[in-house]
Amino acid sequence: MSKTIIVPFLLLPLWLCSLGIAQESPWKAGLAATKITPQQPLFMAGYASRNKPFESVHDDLFAKVLVLEDSRGQRGVLVTTDLIGWRGDDAALLRRAIGEKLGVEPTAVVINASHTHTGPALARSDLSSQDPAIAERSAAYMRDLMEKIVAAAVGAAAQLAPARLSWGTGVVHFVMNRREFTLERGVILGVNPRGLADRSVPVLRIDDPSGKLRGVVFGAACHNTTLGPQHYEISGDFAGHAQRQIEADHPGAVALFVQGCAGDANPYPRGSHELAEQHGRELAAEVNRLLTTKLTPVAGPLRIAWGEATLPLAPPPSREALEQQAAGKGGALVWVAQQMLARLQRGEKLPSDYTCPVSVWQFGDDLTLVSLSGEVVVDYVRMIEDAMGPNRLWISAYNHDVFGYLPSARVLREGGYETRGLIHGGIGLFAPDAEKVLVAKVRELAQAAGRKLP
Numbered sequence: 528m529s530k531t532i533i534v535p536f537l538l539l540p541l542w543l544c545s546l547g548i549a550q551e552s553p554w555k556a557g558l559a560a561t562k563i564t565p566q567q568p569l570f571m572a573g574y575a576s577r578n579k580p581f582e583s584v585h586d587d588l589f590a591k592v593l594v595l596e597d598s599r600g601q602r603g604v605l606v607t608t609d610l611i612g613w614r615g616d617d618a619a620l621l622r623r624a625i626g627e628k629l630g631v632e633p634t635a636v637v638i639n640a641s642h643t644h645t646g647p648a649l650a651r652s653d654l655s656s657q658d659p660a661i662a663e664r665s666a667a668y669m670r671d672l673m674e675k676i677v678a679a680a681v682g683a684a685a686q687l688a689p690a691r692l693s694w695g696t697g698v699v700h701f702v703m704n705r706r707e708f709t710l711e712r713g714v715i716l717g718v719n720p721r722g723l724a725d726r727s728v729p730v731l732r733i734d735d736p737s738g739k740l741r742g743v744v745f746g747a748a749c750h751n752t753t754l755g756p757q758h759y760e761i762s763g764d765f766a767g768h769a770q771r772q773i774e775a776d777h778p779g780a781v782a783l784f785v786q787g788c789a790g791d792a793n794p795y796p797r798g799s800h801e802l803a804e805q806h807g808r809e810l811a812a813e814v815n816r817l818l819t820t821k822l823t824p825v826a827g828p829l830r831i832a833w834g835e836a837t838l839p840l841a842p843p844p845s846r847e848a849l850e851q852q853a854a855g856k857g858g859a860l861v862w863v864a865q866q867m868l869a870r871l872q873r874g875e876k877l878p879s880d881y882t883c884p885v886s887v888w889q890f891g892d893d894l895t896l897v898s899l900s901g902e903v904v905v906d907y908v909r910m911i912e913d914a915m916g917p918n919r920l921w922i923s924a925y926n927h928d929v930f931g932y933l934p935s936a937r938v939l940r941e942g943g944y945e946t947r948g949l950i951h952g953g954i955g956l957f958a959p960d961a962e963k964v965l966v967a968k969v970r971e972l973a974q975a976a977g978r979k980l981p
Contacts, residue, residue, distance in 0.1 A: 612929025768807025
């Protein structure tokens with residue numbers, strides 16, 4: 528059964544309009560950033576064909592924290608990271624550590640990853656374990672990473688000050704559906720100009736009471752993969768460049784990038800640092816354009832709903848089929864088959880489902896932030912919009928537990944790379960009904976958090 532946790536409801540603040548008194552800021556906000564660039568050579572995440580540690584640093588990686596507090600003291604903590612993704616157990620440890628330091632429930636913390644493929648593989652990566660010395664460096668990096676992010680969260684909370692929030696949505700055009708249909712090879716990783724893609728750019732502006740910009744949270748739904756497996760330079764890719772450009776254009780402000788439902792989208796064109804910088808400039812320019820427009824004010828209270836969606840897995844292949852798959856030439860599916868066989872050889876039963884976290888932040892009646900786990904394909908944007916209504920809605924992915932891909936029933940039917948599902952743990956592939964379970968859980972949480980549903 529799915530689990531749901533609701534943070535206690537908070538009443539709307541009283542307005543003092545009848546006396547002509549200026550409205551008190553309904554929010555407090557604190558922001559902080561910390562550099563998380565590895566200082567020693569580590570294996571890189573994202574491309575299995577890489578066979579050596581990174582060689583240099585093209586641009587630094589950062590973790591950033593936004594702490595929000597409404598007028599009744601309810602806090603929410605958003606952590607954004609220039610990393611490929613957080614495994615569920617590591618993210619849970621970090622949420623608990625932040626919660627203990629800030630006096631908030633771990634369920635009030637969202638940890639997002641930009642999904643850069645030019646960052647470090649984290650401590651328990653199978654690549655890192657090939658070399659004991661590098662494995663130890665990777666474990667040390669992970670410990671340092673956790674400490675830095677917790678310290679940044681404490682720093683952001685210490686900076687809490689009255690703030691005003693507003694939000695809007697723009698568009699970028701480099702986001703490309705990557706599921707290319709071919710006659711000879713079926714669905715491949717390529718370019719599909721007619722395929723679905725979420726090209727929206729949601730923006731949350733954080734001002735001080737005088738209207739000075741303190742921070743901006745912005746998003747895009749695109750694999751952070753302008754750079755390919757041939758690149759051995761640490762980089763935040765387009766998302767890192769966009770954050771850096773926005774901060775350069777607004778001295779003193781902190782820019783935080785939140786990844787969207789990018790499971791089946793790549794930047795186009797791609798393949799060079801110049802293109803990564805170009806896409807970053809385009810994204811930053813659209814955010815800057817929105818910051819010059821009249822955005823929609825965001826009132827409180829903040830109400831947070833957290834739950835777990837128990838997603839069904841497809842029946843596992845026969846042992847004979849797994850053995851044939853495990854004997855392949857390499858790749859994620861070969862590894863998954865090997866892990867499944869190893870479980871069977873240990874006498875373990877293969878699971879029939881996988882449970883992943885989902886959270887919803889409801890900002891008064893003005894905005895709903897949905898935070899999904901995994902590498903979610905674009906179909907879920909439309910399905911969640913249909914279930915909840917498309918307005919005042921921000922859908923993010925690559926939060927909580929980046930277990931692998933979360934395909935839709937359509938993607939599973941068509942085939943292709945994104946059907947791989949659960950990479951971490953090697954326990955199987957998702958069933959088509961997983962989409963119904965997830966969307967139902969999101970709707971349930973949104974209703975519990977106070978969103979008005981159709």
